[in-house]
Each structure stands twice: as structure tokens, then as C-alpha cells.
Amino acid sequence: MSQDFHPSLTITAVSGTADETSAVRVRQLRVVHAPRAGRWATATVGRSPLEIGRLGQTQSPLALDDKEVSRIHAIIEPEPGAAGAFRITDRGSRNGTFVNGAKVEQGRLEHGTVMRVGKTILLFLDHAVAGDVAGVAESPRLLGRSEVMRRLRADLAMVAPRSIPVLILGETGVGKELVAEEIHRQSGRSGAFIAVNCAALPEALAESELFGHVAGAFTGAKAKSDGLFGAAQGGTLFLDEIGECPPPIQAKLLRALAKGEVRPVGAAEPTTVDVRIVAATNRDLSAEIQADSFRSDLFARLSGWVQRIPPLRDRKEDILPLAAMFLARVAPSATISTNAAEALLLYHWPFNVRELEQVISAAGVRAAQGNRVRCEHLPDEVTRVLGPRATAKEPVANESEPLPAMPMVPRDAVPARDDLMAVLAYFAGNVAQVAEYFGKDRKQVYRWAERYQIDLDQVRKP
Numbered sequence: 001m002s003q004d005f006h007p008s009l010t011i012t013a014v015s016g017t018a019d020e021t022s023a024v025r026v027r028q029l030r031v032v033h034a035p036r037a038g039r040w041a042t043a044t045v046g047r048s049p050l051e052i053g054r055l056g057q058t059q060s061p062l063a064l065d066d067k068e069v070s071r072i073h074a075i076i077e078p079e080p081g082a083a084g085a086f087r088i089t090d091r092g093s094r095n096g097t098f099v100n101g102a103k104v105e106q107g108r109l110e111h112g113t114v115m116r117v118g119k120t121i122l123l124f125l126d127h128a129v130a131g132d133v134a135g136v137a138e139s140p141r142l143l144g145r146s147e148v149m150r151r152l153r154a155d156l157a158m159v160a161p162r163s164i165p166v167l168i169l170g171e172t173g174v175g176k177e178l179v180a181e182e183i184h185r186q187s188g189r190s191g192a193f194i195a196v197n198c199a200a201l202p203e204a205l206a207e208s209e210l211f212g213h214v215a216g217a218f219t220g221a222k223a224k225s226d227g228l229f230g231a232a233q234g235g236t237l238f239l240d241e242i243g244e245c246p247p248p249i250q251a252k253l254l255r256a257l258a259k260g261e262v263r264p265v266g267a268a269e270p271t272t273v274d275v276r277i278v279a280a281t282n283r284d285l286s287a288e289i290q291a292d293s294f295r296s297d298l299f300a301r302l303s304g305w306v307q308r309i310p311p312l313r314d315r316k317e318d319i320l321p322l323a324a325m326f327l328a329r330v331a332p333s334a335t336i337s338t339n340a341a342e343a344l345l346l347y348h349w350p351f352n353v354r355e356l357e358q359v360i361s362a363a364g365v366r367a368a369q370g371n372r373v374r375c376e377h378l379p380d381e382v383t384r385v386l387g388p389r390a391t392a393k394e395p396v397a398n399e400s401e402p403l404p405a406m407p408m409v410p411r412d413a414v415p416a417r418d419d420l421m422a423v424l425a426y427f428a429g430n431v432a433q434v435a436e437y438f439g440k441d442r443k444q445v446y447r448w449a450e451r452y453q454i455d456l457d458q459v460r461k462p
Helices: 147-159 176-187 203-211 227-231 247-259 285-290 296-302 316-330 338-346 352-366 380-391 417-426 431-438 442-451
Strands: 023-033 041-044 050-054 062-064 072-078 086-090 097-099 102-104 106-109 113-117 120-130 166-169 193-197 236-240 276-281 305-308
Touching (some): 023 316, 041 062, 072 113, 086 097, 097 106, 102 106, 120 316, 120 338, 147 305, 166 176, 176 193, 176 276, 193 227, 203 247, 247 296, 316 352, 316 417, 417 431, 417 442, 431 442
Parallel strands (some): 050 062, 166 305, 193 236, 236 276
Antiparallel strands (some): 023 041, 023 120, 072 086, 086 106, 097 102, 097 113, 113 120
């Protein structure tokens, strides 16, 4: 029988002081994984002590429906003598309090601190919440409800319709090409989105690849080619891995960007081009310029708007919803155990969202028979932080075990098949709740399921 589920309850009363950008400093405790369906709390942390305890035993906003949580399990309070700092203190609980994977009697809280009490996992968030990003809709390419992702989407909404070049900076696997595609999608430009890996451009053929050539310009040039700039006419040219572009190619790009025109190999006259340039790199271009490995004048041309993408470890509140979405693609009704969820939150994710997707996809295949991802299904480097708890046996899933984390699926668009599967899995196949999530009639959900050939009986949990 499916269980009723209500989206995460946020306790209001935000405290803080607005700065010039109208951002408000907010400190919160947010439940991100819990053993029962119901309201997952978010409570503001302030000057008064905040109890964490069992439902019915405390009047705190963090009264948890978790049998393994003690009556008054722990308390959050300001740290004496340290302005703006907070700590968690275990109150003699039966099962202990864990901070960043270690059992503690007392621990200091910083932004992104992972806490576990019983089978409930919480995050401590200390961030500036900007009021001007509230109206920016979530994008299918840029999912995430963390404050940094909301800020990113707001920034892209500002710059995308303009013609200035954009330089995207971020670590490997954060989704730089997805950001470039989103910029093009919102730009309103009628031309194509063309992506090129600058590191893979053969130096001898780079000029022809980029700017095209006329027939007979060189041996093998039997027909005219417009090149990548020509293919992107009226659209966007995405220069990926621009930091690895060899110096001779940098010089050729600089002329095209400075003049707004290209000269195909073998042509007598240049051709004017209307191309929006978006570039990306995971390198430190300032250091590359100092080392004479990257041209400062090319950097000046590319960096009309510099957009940094946060690494996954800086937006931990997005990890479990992303994991649930990736898991739904390979095992629609599977869930993630408490130990596995804790490990996912504590792992460093050096290769970011790309690595998370690969890890969860493989884990979902390994866990298909038991329908539950456990630590044994995850790589050792992910679970190592839990120590002996990584190999501890967890109880067999039952109706009181956690539902998948809230899926990050846009509510105001027709869902793709994977997105619909993620929402169906989250609500255990309850069509009425899925319809409410999308703001549609139940008949529409049935029509989507029929279109995507989804067997709702297979999705529903007993």
C-alpha cells in the first residue's frame, strides 16, 4: 500500500541582515534523509537552543519520526566565545550522534556539515539567500535546489539573452557543456549550438576546421567547407577545454573574435560571421597567462561574462535528489539505504555530477535484485569514510524505510520519461500525488505513462 507523502516542510522565521545585494544570511538544519514518509523538516538555527528529538517527545521543529532517535537526542546551540558559530551536543542518546561520519559527544557545525541521529540525516547550511533568484524556474539541464544552483540559474537568465561572450569555469564533471547549452537555449538565437573540443583540434587542420576552406585549397579539399564558425552562424559556438588550446590556434581564434570575421583557407576575402562565443575550461587561466601558456588578449575577448559552476561538494543538499534521479533511470522502484546515503553525502566527489551518475547507475544495477542500494553496492572509496559502519548489516527494507529523495524534476514542463519515472518512484506510483506534483489532472499522468509505455503496476510498491 502506498504511503501519503508531503513535500519538505520549511519552518519560516529567517534571521539575518540583508547586504547590498538583498541577500540574507540564513543558518538552517535540513533533514535530507529520513526513515519514514512524512514531512521532512528544515529549521532555522538562531540564538536559542534547538532540540533534536523523537516525535511526540519534544515540541521542537526537529521532532523526528524515527524510532532510533532518543527522546531528546541532541541539541544545537551557539558556541560560546565564537560569534556566529554553532555546535551540536549529544544528550546521552542511546544510538549516538554522528558528525561527518564520526561518533561525537560534541561537534562544531560548518556549512555542509553532515549529521546523523538514528536513521535520520541532516545538513547544516550557512549561506546567503538572495531574494532576487526566487522567480527563476528550475531547468531540466540545471537541476538543483541549493542556493548556489538557484544563483547560477539567475545569472544565466541575465546573461543568456545578451550577445556578450561567456567564459565558464568549473571542475571536471560539473556540467559546463550543459550550462553552455542552457545559455544557447535561453539566448533566442535561431542558429545551431555547435560544440568543439579545443584540446582535440589537430593543429595542422585547425584553421580549416574552425574557419572552413574553399574547394582545392589543399590536397584532399575536394569540396567547400563552412567550418565550425560557419556551422554556428546565427547560433552559438561552444569552445570546450579552451585552456588546452595550443598557442597557434589561440592566435587564429583571437583574430576571428576581434574582427567578427573569418577567412576560409584558400579564400581571398574574409566572411563576416554572427556567432555567440561560449568557452569553458577547468584550468586556472590566470596561472596559464602568467606561465605564457594562454594569451591574455584572448582571455580578455572571451571573458565578457565569467560564470563559475560550483563543485558538487559545495552543494550537498543536491546530492541525494540527483542520486535518486539517476537511480530511477536504472531501477525505478529502488531506494537508498541510510548508510549509503550518509556515505554519498560525505564523499568528496572529485569528478562531480558525472561521477555521481556513474556510481549510482552501477549501484542500481548491482542492487536490482534487492531493490535497495547499500554500501556494498558502492565503490570502497565512497564508503571508506564510514569506517566499520560501511560493512554493518542494515535491516531489510520495509514500509518504514525511506522513500527516494525528493526528485529534482521541473514541475512546469512536460516531463521526459526518466523524469516521470523519478517522480513516480518518489511517490511510490501514487498517481494522485504525481498529478498534484505537476499540477495536472490524474488523466494526464495516465496519458504520459501510456505514451512512455510505463507499467504503473510495476512502479507501485506493495
